[in-house]
Amino acid sequence: MSSELIAEYEVVHGKAKSFYELYARKDELQHQTHYCPGCGHGQIHKMLASAIDELGIQDRTILVSPVGCSVFAYYYFDVGNVQAAHGRAPAVATALKRSRRGSIVVAYQGDGDLSAIGSAEILHAANRGENVTVIFVNNAIYSMTGGQYAPTTLLGQKSTTTPLGRSAENEGYPLHVSELLASLEAPVYIERVGLGDNKQIAQAGRAIRRAVENQVKGLGFSLIEVLSPCPTVWKMQPVEAQHWVRDVMEKTFPLGVFRDRTKEAKAWPAHEAPPALDRIPQILGVADEDLPAGNASLMARADDVDLHVRVAGFGGQGVLLLGEVLAEAGLDAGLEVSWLPSYGPEMRSGTSNCHVRLSREPIDSPLVTVPNVLVAMNEPSLRKFDQSVRPGGWVIYNGDAFPEDCARKDVHVLALPFTRVADELGDARAANMVMLGALLEIAGALPQASIDAALKRLVKNPRWVELDERALARGRELYRESCLEACHEG
Amino acid sequence: MRKQLMKGNEAIVKSAILAGCRAYYGYPITPASEIAEAAANYLPQTGGVFLQAESEVAAINMLYGASSAGVRCMTASSGPGISLMQEGISYMAGAELPCVIADITRGGPGLGNIASEQSDYHQAVKGGGNGCYHTLVLAPHSVQEMADLTALAFELADRYRTPVMLLADGFVGQMMEPVEFPQTAAEPHVPQWAVTGMAESRGNLITSLHMGSDDLEAHVRHLEAKYKLAEQNETRAEEWFTEDAEIVLVGYGIVGRILKAVTAEARASGMNVGLLRPITLYPFPTKHFQRLAPQARVFVVVEMSTGQLVEDVRLALNGVRPVEFLSRVGGNVPSHEEVLEFVRKVARRYLPAMTLDEEQMAHV
Numbered sequence: 001m002s003s004e005l006i007a008e009y010e011v012v013h014g015k016a017k018s019f020y021e022l023y024a025r026k027d028e029l030q031h032q033t034h035y036c037p038g039c040g041h042g043q044i045h046k047m048l049a050s051a052i053d054e055l056g057i058q059d060r061t062i063l064v065s066p067v068g069c070s071v072f073a074y075y076y077f078d079v080g081n082v083q084a085a086h087g088r089a090p091a092v093a094t095a096l097k098r099s100r101r102g103s104i105v106v107a108y109q110g111d112g113d114l115s116a117i118g119s120a121e122i123l124h125a126a127n128r129g130e131n132v133t134v135i136f137v138n139n140a141i142y143s144m145t146g147g148q149y150a151p152t153t154l155l156g157q158k159s160t161t162t163p164l165g166r167s168a169e170n171e172g173y174p175l176h177v178s179e180l181l182a183s184l185e186a187p188v189y190i191e192r193v194g195l196g197d198n199k200q201i202a203q204a205g206r207a208i209r210r211a212v213e214n215q216v217k218g219l220g221f222s223l224i225e226v227l228s229p230c231p232t233v234w235k236m237q238p239v240e241a242q243h244w245v246r247d248v249m250e251k252t253f254p255l256g257v258f259r260d261r262t263k264e265a266k267a268w269p270a271h272e273a274p275p276a277l278d279r280i281p282q283i284l285g286v287a288d289e290d291l292p293a294g295n296a297s298l299m300a301r302a303d304d305v306d307l308h309v310r311v312a313g314f315g316g317q318g319v320l321l322l323g324e325v326l327a328e329a330g331l332d333a334g335l336e337v338s339w340l341p342s343y344g345p346e347m348r349s350g351t352s353n354c355h356v357r358l359s360r361e362p363i364d365s366p367l368v369t370v371p372n373v374l375v376a377m378n379e380p381s382l383r384k385f386d387q388s389v390r391p392g393g394w395v396i397y398n399g400d401a402f403p404e405d406c407a408r409k410d411v412h413v414l415a416l417p418f419t420r421v422a423d424e425l426g427d428a429r430a431a432n433m434v435m436l437g438a439l440l441e442i443a444g445a446l447p448q449a450s451i452d453a454a455l456k457r458l459v460k461n462p463r464w465v466e467l468d469e470r471a472l473a474r475g476r477e478l479y480r481e482s483c484l485e486a487c488h489e490g
Numbered sequence: 491m492r493k494q495l496m497k498g499n500e501a502i503v504k505s506a507i508l509a510g511c512r513a514y515y516g517y518p519i520t521p522a523s524e525i526a527e528a529a530a531n532y533l534p535q536t537g538g539v540f541l542q543a544e545s546e547v548a549a550i551n552m553l554y555g556a557s558s559a560g561v562r563c564m565t566a567s568s569g570p571g572i573s574l575m576q577e578g579i580s581y582m583a584g585a586e587l588p589c590v591i592a593d594i595t596r597g598g599p600g601l602g603n604i605a606s607e608q609s610d611y612h613q614a615v616k617g618g619g620n621g622c623y624h625t626l627v628l629a630p631h632s633v634q635e636m637a638d639l640t641a642l643a644f645e646l647a648d649r650y651r652t653p654v655m656l657l658a659d660g661f662v663g664q665m666m667e668p669v670e671f672p673q674t675a676a677e678p679h680v681p682q683w684a685v686t687g688m689a690e691s692r693g694n695l696i697t698s699l700h701m702g703s704d705d706l707e708a709h710v711r712h713l714e715a716k717y718k719l720a721e722q723n724e725t726r727a728e729e730w731f732t733e734d735a736e737i738v739l740v741g742y743g744i745v746g747r748i749l750k751a752v753t754a755e756a757r758a759s760g761m762n763v764g765l766l767r768p769i770t771l772y773p774f775p776t777k778h779f780q781r782l783a784p785q786a787r788v789f790v791v792v793e794m795s796t797g798q799l800v801e802d803v804r805l806a807l808n809g810v811r812p813v814e815f816l817s818r819v820g821g822n823v824p825s826h827e828e829v830l831e832f833v834r835k836v837a838r839r840y841l842p843a844m845t846l847d848e849e850q851m852a853h854v
Contacts, residue, residue: 025695027702059689064555074695080685082558083697085581088551091543095515095555095563096685098539103559103687121551124544274537280675283535284504288673291492324495324666331495331668339495340665364750366665369825 016049018058020078034072038238040195040228040245041070044137044208048106049077051209055216061104062096064089066118068110069144070137087118090125093132101271104133104215111138111152112145115175119151122181126221129186131268133211134223136177139230140249147233151175154252174252178225182258188220190259194227196246200255210262218267227253292457296334298447305335305360305445308368310385312353313377313398318432321458322375323354325436328454330358333446338366353381358445373443375435377418382406394442396435414438416478422471430471437475493668498636498658499524499566501669502592503532505637506564509644510676511590512538513563515552517545517571520604521660522594525566546571550578550591557587558696560684562644566592568660569602569610573618579653580619583713584698586683588647590640591625592656594663597821605821606660608743611798614657615772622710624717626654626724627771631746633667639769641672646724648681650716657771659794661744661823720773727775728767729782731757735764736841737833738782740803741792742768744823749792751826752833761837771799779806788840792816792829812840 015021023030035041052061058079065073067086074081080103084092089107097105114122114136122134141159142148149159149166152174156165166174178192189211193204204226211222227249229241236244281287309326313319320341327339340355355368372393376382382397383406389395391410402415416438422431440446451472459465496504502525503514514529526542533540539556543549549565556563567575572593582589595610597603612618614627626646628639636658643654680686685694700706728746731753732738739749746767756763766782766789768775779789789811791800800815807813816832818824 059692060687062559062685062687071699074697078692080687080691081695081697082555082685083585083695083699084554085551085577088548088554088578091548091551092555092558094541095513095539095552096559096687098541099513099556099559099561100687105687120544121548124548272537275535277675277677280507280536281671281673284507284532284671286494286504286508286671286673288492291494293492327666328495331493336668337495338665338667340661363667363747364754365747365826366661366667367744367748367823367825369827 016046016053018049018052018061018078019045019076023075025075026072033076035069036232038229038231038241039069040137040139040226040230043195043201044135044204044226044228045073045076047205047208048108048135048212050205051212052079054209055213057104057212057216060102061106062100064093064096064105064107066107066109066113067144068113068142070108070110071144073108087113087116088121089113090118090121090130090132090134093134094125094128094130097130097132101268104212106133106135106212108135109137110143111136111140111150112142115151115177122177126181126187126223127184129188129220131215131218131220133215134221135208135211136223136225137228138177138225138253139228140174141230141233143230143233152177152253154249176253178223178258181223186221187223187259188261188265189214189222190225191257192225192227192253192255194245194250194255195229196227196242196250200246214262214265219262219265220268225253227255292332292453294332294334295447295449295453298449299333299335299445300447305358305443307356307358307373307443308371308390309356309358309373309375309439310353310368310371310388311356311375311377312351312381312385315350315352317352317377318429319352319377320354322432322436323356324458325433325451325454326356326358326439328457329446329450332450332453335360336363338363340366351380373439375439377431377435379403396438396442398431398435414442414479414482416482418475421474421478425470425474426467430467433468433471434475434478437472438479439475440472441476441479491670491673493670495666496633496669497524497664497666498630498633499594499663500528501633501637502566502640502656503528504671505640506590506644507532507536507538508672508675509562509641510678511562511564511644512536512678513553513556513561514538514540514565515543515549515556515563516565517543517549517567519568519571521596521663522566522568522571522592524663525592525594546574547577550575550582553589554578554582554585554587557582557589558585558685560680560686562588562648562678564590564592566594568594568596569598570600572610572613576613576618579625580617580621580623581698582653583617583619583623583625584621585696586651587653587696588651589653590643590647590656591653592640592658595657595659597819603821604660606744606794606823607819607821608659608745608794609796609798609819610657611771611795614655615802623713624772626650626652626720626773627657628654629657629742629769629771630662631743631767632662633665633669636662637669637671646720650720652716657743659743717773724770725773725775725777726769727778728765728769729778730765730767732764732766732782734762735782735785736762736787737764737836738786738789739763739765739792739833740768740789740799741765742771742799745792745794748824748826748829752829755826755830756833761833761841763833768799771802774802774806776806779803783807783811786811788812788814788836790814790816790833790836792824794818794823
């Protein structure tokens with residue numbers, strides 16, 4: 001008789017295909033889960049696994065498990081599995097999905113994980129509208145660690161860290177994650193469901209399936225909050241705990257759909273195909289054929305180039321650009337060069353300086369503490385660096401007269417009102433190039449072609465290139481004129 | 491290959507993409523922000539992902555996700571941001587996930603300042619997170635090395651399945667020097683262990699969790715064996731005029747550059763000075779120190795911290811030679827004149843052969 005009955009027996013609710021047949025990643029009891037009797041995780045796992053089965057996405061699914069009781073979700077789900085740090089599942093899921101756009105990424109998190117330590121990660125993943133699915137299991141307590149209060153713990157609810165019950169005065173009010181996230185623009189679907197009775201459970205299954213399906217359709221961010229019983233930590237019988245979800249928890253956390261924009265949501269645009277590998281050097285601007293050949297062949301007196309230049313002035317005077325044009329021109333002329341900006345608080349508060357070296361030999365230190373040319377674009381800079389100039393070196397100073405108390409007998413000085421000269425040329429801001437012109441005339445080493453090339457590479461506006469070219473030429477003239485004057489005086 | 495003038499921070503990104511990096515997740519911080527800016531510019535154009543995260547904590551966990559998916563990925567930050575990333579770095583080391591993290595150091599502790607210091611040495615080299623792990627640490631001292639060591643960092647990260655740090659100071663990040671790049675781009679490949687959301691990787695699991703004590707011990711021993719292998723095979727250092735060096739200067743990053751200038755000047759004044767510049771800070775180039783120890787009378791460590799590298803130098807020498815130490819902090823850089831003066835003092839103490847005449851000569 002019994003064999004006939006068995007023959008007619010039909011399995012209606014089998015194990016989902018997306019579960020492993022045997023939980024081989026577990027040490028022991030490999031035919032059952034590690035969850036306590038009456039725990040909601042088992043039911044929620046099954047709903048998720050069924051959704052994966054029904055949508056036919058087992059091969060595409062990546063499950064991100066959290067820290068908490070469901071840390072071992074990878075014991076059960078026969079999908080790609082990534083276990084994340086506490087609270088960080090939305091960040092991990094974000095990058096998994098953006099890395100593999102064909103994958104279906106589900107972050108599975110508890111209430112301590114998501115609403116406390118991971119509150120920033122979930123908020124921003126939701127706000128970016130990441131095309132992932134989040135299953136948020138809210139049992140109003142930290143269960144894995146033995147029953148401490150969570151942001152979702154109810155007012156008056158006792159826990160090991162709220163032994164007298166949660167009070168609004170000390171711990172604040174229960175955090176309403178679904179309502180909070182529904183205040184954002186990007187999320188497509190947010191629903192709170194419960195496991196409080198069969199009707200609620202059926203709705204939870206439908207909601208989870210929709211939340212996964214939304215991702216399959218590429219619609220955007222979906223989150224399902226599941227009110228879930230924890231009989232062990234709540235110290236209740238499983239049935240009692242289930243009723244507590246429905247009769248007590250639900251009063252603080254009302255069930256319902258808080259966001260549903262699935263109808264109006266647009267599918268994520270298809271990813272553009274990446275460029276061919278051989279185009280990448282061009283895209284990065286490092287392809288040899290796109291770089292200038294330079295004018296090293298025009299270098300006449302290469303052997304004696306050893307410039308240690310310090311340029312200093314106010315922010316906005318073009319201190320860094322002056323140095324950059326010099327370094328770029330040096331490279332164009334085939335020299336070894338370095339350019340080091342001052343950066344730091346002074347960058348934002350008005351003064352600026354840079355170190356430039358040009359040499360035939362490899363540059364040992366790019367720091368210029370003892371310059372052989374100081375370009376001081378204002379008096380404070382002169383005062384700051386004047387004493388550091390190497391004996392026999394040059395000070396090019398932007399001012400009507402060289403301050404007498406700065407005068408040194410062992411350095412050359414070219415002090416002129418470069419800003420006024422630039423103003424006469426058309427724009428006071430070209431003073432840096434007038435001073436560079438003087439420097440180049442003094443140094444005498446770089447071919448004009450290299451300077452022209454450097455200027456064109458660094459200054460994009462043709463009007464400024466034209467002005468800067470005149471400024472450089474004027475600077476050279478001023479130095480030559482000063483030599484003539486010196487000869488006459490001599 | 492033709493060279494172009496470029497900031498160290500930008501060179502990192504270009505080299506990374508050529509090495510097959512296709513993801514950058516980061517959070518802005520001075521003096522590393524140019525790295526994020528260059529990544530934001532170039533990665534979307536080359537089929538990659540750039541995302542500015544809500545924090546360094548999120549950024550490193552995004553790398554955890556990208557690396558889990560088998561994508562070569564990187565981030566960059568500085569002192570306080572690296573501190574925040576330590577959680578994720580520990581998880582990645584534990585889960586054996588490769589990635590590259592550039593630390594363009596600044597002053598500390600706390601907010602410190604945004605000028606250059608080398609005080610992240612300990613948190614990079616010794617590991618700032620929990621557990622028995624190391625990150626491999628490379629210390630570039632030029633823009634060219636920023637490019638070259640970035641490419642190496644990706645190779646090492648994949649070879650050892652572990653996070654690799656580029657430890658560079660703000661100067662090396664901010665300065666411009668001529669640099670050249672390889673003319674071919676590496677093809678991104680998907681490692682077999684990755685979780686890609688495709689049928690062939692369905693059985694894969696990325697985790698740092700090993701519940702059984704025997705399981706975890708076996709895992710930690712496995713990690714330890716990788717580090718030992720790296721110690722045998724991956725140590726790198728530059729030796730500069732060390733053949734006959736009686737005084738061996740030691741420094742990394744921008745200090746290495748200053749010490750090159752010091753070496754030249756010291757030699758010009760008759761002192762047998764050389765430079766040993768560690769390029770890998772972990773694994774530490776202990777063998778180089780031990781090889782130079784017999785001929786050297788003293789090692790002089792110069793560092794922009796109150797003494798972090800110097801501890802590893804002392805461990806490497808294990809007491810066989812004295813170690814003198816010069817330190818600047820707060821964003822102050824030891825000038826080569828300052829170091830030279832220190833070296834002269836050391837020479838007077840340790841080089842008895844240094845006659846009064848030579849000493850006077852040294853001051854000329």
